[in-house]
Amino acid sequence: MVDENDTNQTEQNPSDRPRRALVTGGSGFIGSHLVEHLLKNNTQVCVIDNLSTGRISNLASVIDQIEFIEADVDQGLEQINDDQPFDEIYHLAAAVGVDLVLSDPIRSIKTNIHQTDAVFEYALEHGSPATLIASSSEVYGKPGTSVFSEDDDLLFGPTSITRWSYAHAKAIDEHLALAYWHKHQLPTVICRFFNTVGPRQIGRYGMVLPRFVQAAMKNEPLSVFGDGTQTRCFCDGRDVIQALPQMIRSQECVGRVFNIGSDHPISIMDLAQSVIETLNSTSQIKLVAYSDAYQPGFEDLRHRKPDLDRVRSAINFEPKLSLTETIQDLAFEIQRDSVQGGV
Numbered sequence: 001m002v003d004e005n006d007t008n009q010t011e012q013n014p015s016d017r018p019r020r021a022l023v024t025g026g027s028g029f030i031g032s033h034l035v036e037h038l039l040k041n042n043t044q045v046c047v048i049d050n051l052s053t054g055r056i057s058n059l060a061s062v063i064d065q066i067e068f069i070e071a072d073v074d075q076g077l078e079q080i081n082d083d084q085p086f087d088e089i090y091h092l093a094a095a096v097g098v099d100l101v102l103s104d105p106i107r108s109i110k111t112n113i114h115q116t117d118a119v120f121e122y123a124l125e126h127g128s129p130a131t132l133i134a135s136s137s138e139v140y141g142k143p144g145t146s147v148f149s150e151d152d153d154l155l156f157g158p159t160s161i162t163r164w165s166y167a168h169a170k171a172i173d174e175h176l177a178l179a180y181w182h183k184h185q186l187p188t189v190i191c192r193f194f195n196t197v198g199p200r201q202i203g204r205y206g207m208v209l210p211r212f213v214q215a216a217m218k219n220e221p222l223s224v225f226g227d228g229t230q231t232r233c234f235c236d237g238r239d240v241i242q243a244l245p246q247m248i249r250s251q252e253c254v255g256r257v258f259n260i261g262s263d264h265p266i267s268i269m270d271l272a273q274s275v276i277e278t279l280n281s282t283s284q285i286k287l288v289a290y291s292d293a294y295q296p297g298f299e300d301l302r303h304r305k306p307d308l309d310r311v312r313s314a315i316n317f318e319p320k321l322s323l324t325e326t327i328q329d330l331a332f333e334i335q336r337d338s339v340q341g342g343v
Contacts, residue, residue, distance in 0.1 A: 019043045022086045022129075024073050024119065025093030026066075027054030029200035030134070030193075034090060034241040039065055041245070046086070048076035049093065058200050074118035082126065088248045089131040091119045101166045102294055112169035113176075120180045120188075130187040132248045133177050137194040137261070137304055138167040146231075146303035150192070150257045150310055157299055174257065181255040189253045191244065194261030194306045198237040198326050199333045209234065212272055213330050216281035223286050225293045228269030231303045235262035236321040246315040253314050259306035262319050271323075278327045 021038050025031045026047030031054065038045050039062055046067040047059070059066070069076040073093050093115060095101065095108035116133060123131045140148045141156040141164070154171065157164045177188040203211035215222050240260055247253040266274070272285050290298045311317045 017084075019087045020046070020084055022046045022048070022080070022089045024048045024076075024089075024091045024115075025054060025134075026068075027051060027056055027058050028092060029054075029058065029198065029202070030196060030237045030241060031090075031092045032058035032200055033198075033237050034092070034244060035059060035066060036062055037241050038245065043245075044084075046080065048073055050076075053095075055200075055202075073115040077118060077122045085127045086123075086129045088129050088245075089119060089123055090244060090248070091116060091131065091133045094134065095166075102162050102298075105162050105165045109165055109169050112166070113172050116173045117176055120176060120186065124180065124184055124186055128184070128186050130189070130248045130254070131177070131180075132189040132191060132244060133173055135174055135190050135192045135257075136166070136170045137192055137259070137306065139170050139174065139192060140304075141167055142299065142301055147305045147307050148259065149307040150259060161299060163294070163298060178255065187254045189247050189255075190257040191247065191260045192257065192306070193240065194259060194304065195232045195234045196237045196240050196261065197234045197330070198321075199329045201237070201330070208232075208268065209271070209275070209327070210330060210334075212275040213279070213327060214334060216275045216279045216283045217331055217334060219282045221284050221286040222272045222275065223288045223293070224268050224272050225288050225290055226268075226300060228272070228285070228287060229267050229302075230300060231265040231267050231305070232271075233262040233265050233305050234271070234323055234326070235260070235319050236326045239319040239321050243311065243315060243317045246317075247311075250315060256310075256314075258311045258314065259308055260311060260317070261306050261308070263306055263308050265303065265305050266323070274323065275327055278324055279331055 021043050023031055023035055023045060026035045027049040035045050035047060048069045048071060050072050051070060069079050095111040101108045123129055139154060141154050143152055143155050156167055174190050177190050180186040181188045197209040201207055201210045203214055212222050243260060276283050290300060
């Protein structure tokens with residue numbers, strides 16, 4: 001565990017000017033919470049987002065406090081005012097979601113590799129600010145263990161199965177991050193997110209929890225893919241974003257890979273039942289074969305649970321929000337947006 005005094009020292013800006021951060025994908029559900037958190041902690045924020053999956057409404061309460069650039073990441077980097085350097089870069093922009101990866105793998109692969117390299121090149125040419133990249137638990141592929149540790153071997157499926165293209169692309173991102181650290185001393189931190197959920201997440205691209213909540217609120221069937229016994233660990237994005245500034249500002253985290261999430265597994269069947277009970281819904285649960293939900297040959301992992309020892313040791317990370325709170329808050333937001341005519 002990092003000594004509290006040491007952590008405080010790493011979070012101080014060495015100059016008298018306010019800390020300045022760049023957040024790519026800052027209008028997404030994780031990115032927008034991070035932007036709000038940074039602003040509350042006296043950090044100036046610039047956001048680059050092409051709004052392909054994020055929503056400008058996520059930033060409505062702070063839009064007049066930030067610099068917002070609507071563009072792909074590589075193009076947005078060219079529009080930044082270079083008079084003020086960044087102290088840190090959070091690269092959250094990505095093509096995510098099973099549906100999106102399967103329907104447009106070319107876009108997904110190019111976005112997740114090319115845009116990440118553009119961020120590193122920009123950082124290298126502009127003072128080498130600390131750079132954090134959002135990776136994914138998908139990087140582990142399909143290992144023979146149910147608990148995933150950062151130094152485990154990775155085992156991917158064949159390239160003929162499209163769903164593994166996302167895992168390959170994210171693995172390349174991690175290799176890039178570590179290569180820039182080792183060759184150029186660009187301080188990089190890699191965070192592998194595990195099933196991050198919460199308010200502002202939408203189910204359009206196959207995200208399971210918002211999909212369940214939306215169906216339950218309409219008393220419609222909740223479609224559970226496979227037999228429902230597969231387990232995942234869900235962590236609220238509002239807990240995750242608390243950890244990211246601590247990590248990017250800690251020397252102990254530089255040049256390392258970290259799992260970020262919850263380590264309390266729940267089956268997808270139990271998740272569906274929990275949503276129904278929490279929202280007092282009359283919905284029923286419907287099992288859907290993977291081949292019908294996605295495509296023939298789709299492979300899913302039976303269990304996915306992160307080993308959190310490394311991140312706990314580095315920054316004393318511990319999620320606080322319960323899954324019930326997340327479900328309730330997500331439902332409240334969906335209801336509010338419906339009343340206001342939001343998407």
